[in-house]
Amino acid sequence: MRVLLLTYGSRGDVEPMVGLAVSLRELGAEVRVCAPPDFAELLDGSGLPLVPLGRSVREMASGAVTGKEPLPAAGLPQRAAQMVAATYGSVAAVAEGCDAVVATGLIPAAAAARSVAEKLGIPYVFVAYFPTYLPSPHHPPLAWTRPLPPEVTDNRVLWDLNTEDMNALFGEAINGHRASIGLPPVDNVRDHVFTDQPWLAADPALGPWLQPADLDVVQTGAWIRPDGRPLPADLEAFLDTGAPPVYVGFGSMPMRAAQDVARAAIEAVRAHGRRALVSRGWAGLALTDDRDDCFAVGEVNQQALFGRVAAVVHHGGAGTTTTAARAGAPQVVVPQIADQPYWAARVAELGIGAAHDGPTPTTESLSAALRTALAPETGARARAVAGTVRTDGATVAARLLLETVSRERPPVSA
Template identity: 75%
Template sequence: MRVLLSGYDSRGGVEPLVGLAVRLRELGAEVRVCAPPDEEFAERLAGVGVPLVPVGQSVRALVTAATPPSAADLPRRAAELTVAQLDAVAAAAEGCDALVATGLMPAAAAARSVAQKLGIRSVYATFQQLTLPSPHHPPLAYPGRPFPPEVTDNRVLWDLDAQSINALFGEALNTNRASIGLPPVDNVRDYVIGDQPWLATDPTLDPWQEPADLDVVQTGAWFLPDERPLPAELEAFLDAGTPPVYVGFGSMPMRTSTDVAQVAIEAIRAQGRRAVVARGWADLALIDDQDDCFAVGEVNQQALFGRVAAVVHHGGAGTTTTAARAGAPQVVVPQAGDQPYWAGRVADLGIGAAHDGPTPTTEPLSAALKTTLTPETRARATAVASAIRTDGTTVAAKLLLDAISRERPPMPA
């Protein structure tokens, strides 16, 4: 069996595909991943022996550009991505039995179109539920297309969401579908999501509420157990004192008027703690040469989060779940997209605190840390960690391979 996993996204959207790819391969499938050409993604996939089919522009280059993408530019960029995705996925999907589409809406739409053209099974998977229509929560607004503040009915908001997606991506998608002999779609979002989407999140952290308008399959989060050792210098730092506080913002460039590293380190020191500072796409750096702080680049977060007193981060789905699995209390400083949702979930579960707003300042961050570093929060985080499922990749891989097996004609006797 051959499977293509397609996802144009930042690190938090590519890492789950690594986990699923490895599990599919362990179950006997041949797997390749279609993802952005960023060097760190290529290295990550090469490290587990999974082929990368690069598509589109570097996500890091787009996110960290001196002039960030504007809302007005979104349709043009979406059109370019649709063309690039169609070309790359069409080539990569030849001979495949199934395709899993994730990531940005126009990229997922192109991937599902290729699967339709080739006549192979495809499924849409998301790493947060806010892209899935439900009467229990509102959709995320696209940049430059806010919802009317007087509209509070979730079903109406989801209708408006479909209209926004059609306006932003419909013309580019249907023009390119016509070029490969496919009919137009009149609802891009519903076409991408399909009849039975997968929600690749943990039910404790991200419970899907019924009844809803969709038949959602919640697989659990997709993770690859990370066996990489921590660097010797980091091990020495961890062993040299009490557990530090980790601070890192992943793929967020942190465009703020304040020095984020300085604010974070001062807030951590105000609680009498040491710090591990992750550089990330914000390129955080140490603020002085004191020996109570240590800077890291790419590192095994699964191992590191089990050794820290708390994790200060942006609220990406992957980081939130990794910290929760490790039993590490969290302070979430949400920047955009689904991150305020994850910040709210951390606070609601009692496993940490949500910073008010995207710009960290010393006093509010220190107050959030004070709450998070209590024995009560640590105990709650430990309890929640024991409830986190660890079989998400296995569930998803078996669902996909079983579906392929059912559709294959029986072997002749």
Template identity: 65%
Template structure:
């Protein structure tokens, strides 16, 4: 079996497909992946023996500022990406039996698979990205914010926004390869039988008339890397610290600085992850330590709480470790959804604003650091699955056979 995996985004978009690739290779499949050309992704895939097919500009370039590109620039990037995918996907798909596309940015994927007669599977990492009356669509940067409040109406408006952006370039390219036009681009990409690669306890799908969703569990791999010696020394030198990190998101430095101050006000030590924002808040005091890329699976079991932006991967890793969470959602993609899940499950606190105050952070930390919150987080951590990527790999193998 030959499989093409495809996504475009930050590490949180790429790593789940890396996990699926590893499980597919264990079943004897040949795997290649379309992903951004960033060096870290190329090195990651090369180390696993998975061929990278670079698509689009490096993501770090798009995420280099503390604010997103303008609406006009985002619109241009999105339109250009459709053409890029139509140009690159056919050769990447050559000889493959199935294509798995993750994320709405994969506008051309189904069309190219359709033209090649190859099976197509769409996967989402969060329930909020799939149409349902149980939740509103996620925020989509650069598009007008709807004024409606009813979820069904919001999803209808979301489909109109997706069509306004993509219908013309998509249908123009479909016509050029002999395919008929589609009238609902979003639902065309998502299909009526999408997969949900999220843990059913942490991020369940609520059945509803609509997409026939297969929830496989989250796609992750065990990480056996040891922690750096300097970090272990810091951890061993006192009580468990609070981790503060925002991954590939570049928040305002004030947000991270306020978080560190609020942690210290609770008499806790602090670990600051540099991330793509290159945060460095060390001020000479021995209660704060800055780290780069480390094994979060090992680290989060040794911290008092995890402060983050609400990424699916960080939320899951902290939950599996039984670590209470404080989520500062930056109103991007699925961040508000995961913040809501943390709050609803009582395993931490979620802030309503992407620019928290010292007062709101103080309240959030008191909630997260309470003994009863840690007890709930540890109880939930024992219920989360670890076999999602293997489940998905076996489903693909069975479908092709």
């Protein structure tokens, strides 16, 4: 059996797919992964060849933050048309012989993946990594290109407006491409991409799907990539020479005034008498002086690291939130975009950390949040919740996918 996995997004979009790929391979499936070229090394570390899609996500994200390459809403339909066509071309070239397609990430890329599946007559699955990405009466949609109208409080009405927005932004691009390859048009772009039974790869304790709901969502648990890499020797030495430090990192988030953020974080950590461990990430955070109570790292095994820190200050990506929760590490979430405010709120609601108010921390605001995260009762709660976090989500999803393919395959005639 051969499965094609596709995502176009940041590391937080790609790493769960790697987790699913590893589980599928363990069950005997052959896997092909289509993702941005930034993540060739990540896939290579798991023995998975990368089928590169599009431009570097890091370059585009950095350009948007610095203003060198702004992404105005007015240009989105044209960009969507280019992405649909380019993604379809890349995916169709390697999908021959595949038995299923699993997709996530940007709507135009996922739409192209579904078109490939339709042309091949094979199952297509869309996966979300957080509940609020999917339509529900329990929460509003994300405000992607314009603020939600403050006078509208009915979530169902807001999701109807979201349908209109998605059709306006992507409908012409997606339907124009579908016509070019002999497929019929779709009336509702979002529902076409999501399907009526999307999967939710989020931990049920951390990010539950609430009932009643309009969609038949399949929640598998988070897809965690197994990571057996040892920590670097110099990091081990830093960890061993004092009390557990506070980790500060913002993953794949480029940030304006990154050094101001680093300075505020280090000062806040020091105000609590703690050492700081700063992850450079895509923001390029750096140390502010040469004192020995701070240490900077690049990309490391967070699964091995987070159980050895006093707290984790981060942006609130689904993967980082889950990894910290699984390790029992108290968290301070400083949300920047997309799903991150959701995860910040969940961390606070669960009592396993603090949600920072807004994306730009100061020494005072981070110090206040750390006061909550470093409190003994928060640590105790974080350790208790850690015991409820599932680690088998990728295996559950892999088995379900193989069962789905087997069920939908036509019987072999004698």
